[in-house]
Amino acid sequence: MADRVTAPTILIFDEFDRIEDASVKSDVAAAMKLLSDALVPVLFVLVGIARTVSDVVAGHPSLRRHMRIVSLGRIGADSVDALIARGEANTGVRFDTDARAMIADAACGSPYHLRMLAGHSSLAAVSSDADIVTKAHTRTGFVDAFSHWAQMNEPDARLFAKVVLGCTLEQRDALEALARTAATMDVVLLDTDRYDRAISMLDPALVRERGNDGEHDGVYFRDSTAPQMLIALLMTTPVSTTAARLGAPQESNLANTR
16 A cells, blocks of 8 residues: 555544454554554544544554544534524524424534434424424434434344333433433443443443543443434333333334334
């Protein structure tokens, strides 16, 4: 590759944090190191690796001095309103107050989720010949958005659907608390037992992480887009009367969420 690059080149690896094979991360790190040593004008942009920098540079510690971590963060309420307003201006479809609030609540400041949830909600309105997105359209949009996400992460989607459909009100609150913390903080510190119940229910979708201080471990969703999708599912799945009263788990499948 080095002898073929004749101009500055940018290689973007989106959703890099979804890679679970350590050998793939090692190969990318090796390529970065070789091209850097050869002074080849190639810029690697690894999206979503804030938690996994150590994995990437494990075999090449000197890479750290060539890397820059850029935190995108979350957007505030004013930016959320501005983004929705921009979409309204571009499409001619308006969102009522309840729809705006529901979308902002589920997105937790993530521009990606805001666009996706608002987009599916507006499509639900347009398909019913409405030019104003209501809360009912938003609920339909959330279900469609979850189904769309499920095509990219079927194992976690099936797990979420099964867990949410069969849990009690108390368990739903625990799931939402974990999801909201993960959506805003990425890594959830396990310095209390507050999240234990939710973690046990969602264990296959989570990754545990040793804290830098050696004491406070953390946990995060292996799919960084998953917390908001869990919140959207919780907001659109009715509470089972039997499960809410007795705490009895119910069998479910992804079709129940569509």
